[in-house]
């Protein structure tokens with residue numbers, strides 16, 4: 390309850406600062422929040438934003454899921470199998486620091502300019518954030534937990550299921566939290582070219598037309614999308630990692 | 637019956653070798669019990685790891701006749717923080733793919749026997765050290781072991797609970813015929829529970845004394861003259877083995 394109240398207070402403070410800045414700067418490039426919100430609400434009520442919102446949301450969620458489904462199993466494996474860790478970690482080490490957005494031309498040549506390219510780009514970048522965290526979490530599982538499983542006659546697969554995965558989960562959740570911010574940023578980038586749909590397109594298009602109210606409405610929805618994903622993750626985390634809450 | 641023969645164990649670090657156990661040999665007959673006592677860091681836990689097959693001796697061997705089920709209680713309990721008390725206790729049965737109904741029944745019985753009624757849905761992080769110890773105990777018992785390996789299983793319990801559980805451990809041997817191996821720091825506990833008591837010395841850990849204790853096996857033993865005289869004998873052996881290494 391207190392947490393919710395504090396979030397609302399923070400939101401109000403930020404809108405207040407925005408309002409004040411708009412008043413002081415008095416420029417077209419920063420419309421006041423009331424104008425933006427009422428425009429945004431109108432875009433919802435006349436349904437014109439719904440399609441773009443849904444498509445952006447789908448792209449972001451698919452990108453995150455694709456990254457998750459590949460990075461988590463691979464990260465757990467590399468982290469928990471020392472021989473493979475020694476063999477495969479150099480690849481992560483070398484590939485991680487590359488700014489992966491520069492691979493965009495290649496991705497477009499491989500997958501075209503459709504939705505999959507955008508999803509792939511998001512997934513590619515998040516993949517590295519998640520795999521590094523997951524690997525390190527799986528690597529740091531205490532020896533005693535392995536011993537305890539061995540005394541109960543567990544198979545390797547059972548050890549993954551009952552020890553390595555659950556003990557890494559809280560850190561995977563943290564990695565996902567960071568990834569959501571990244572996903573929304575990459576989404577904007579991916580939607581700013583070669584598409585006529587999605588929130589990124591709305592923002593770039595309005596900018597081109599110098600329609601700042603529409604531009605800020607687009608930003609507003611993008612922020613809302615990120616917030617919504619964050620909220621989902623929060624709920625999921627509290628259900629899945631209940632044991633971390635008890636301490 | 638199981639036995640360990642001429643076993644030695646060394647931890648190899650990069651620059652030096654730590655000889656932990658040297659030339660350890662003893663036999664534990666079926667339905668008998670063996671208590672190990674010795675100064676902190678002398679290699680008792682390492683010895684238990686060898687018997688449990690969690691580590692392999694550098695020389696010598698561990699031999700176990702037949703194919704007994706071995707239950708193990710590790711020194712720091714080895715409970716999984718992400719599993720509830722019920723899930724921890726039932727884990728061995730779950731790994732053996734026993735039906736959920738049976739698992740529930742056994743778990744509930746053990747919970748009661750350990751005086752943990754009502755804590756089944758708690759997480760280990762919510763329990764005191766002594767309660768965690770009893771959960772570890774229940775988990776080892778759930779798989780219905782023929783041999784029980786215990787590393788200071790009662791060290792965090794209050795005097796009365798401790799005595800009650802000592803009586804319980806004794807009854808496992810007398811009634812269920814479970815073979816016991818127990819690491820302890822308590823002279824009284826070693827004498828009450830060990831029909832054979834091994835005194836380990838330090839650096840490297842080797843067997844300094846073996847005290848046969850044939851009268852153990854009855855709760856009334858605790859109050860008998862022979863119990864007190866055995867305690868005195870063991871105390872002298874311990875003091876001698878410690879003083880012996882200092883000179």
Ligand SMILES: Nc1ncnc2c1ncn2[C@@H]1O[C@H](COP(=O)(O)OP(=O)(O)OP(=O)(O)O)[C@@H](O)[C@H]1O
Pocket residue numbers: 647654656675676677678679680681682683711
């Ligand atoms: N993983 C490890 N790597 C290197 N050395 C170790 C490791 N575990 C234990 N040792 C060393 O082995 C020796 C014996 O340790 P062990 O845990 O068997 O002692 P212990 O008799 O059980 O002590 P305590 O009564 O305190 O539990 C110690 O001197 C310790 O330094």
Ligand SMILES: [Mg+2]
Pocket residue numbers: 680681682711787
């Ligand atoms: Mg120990």
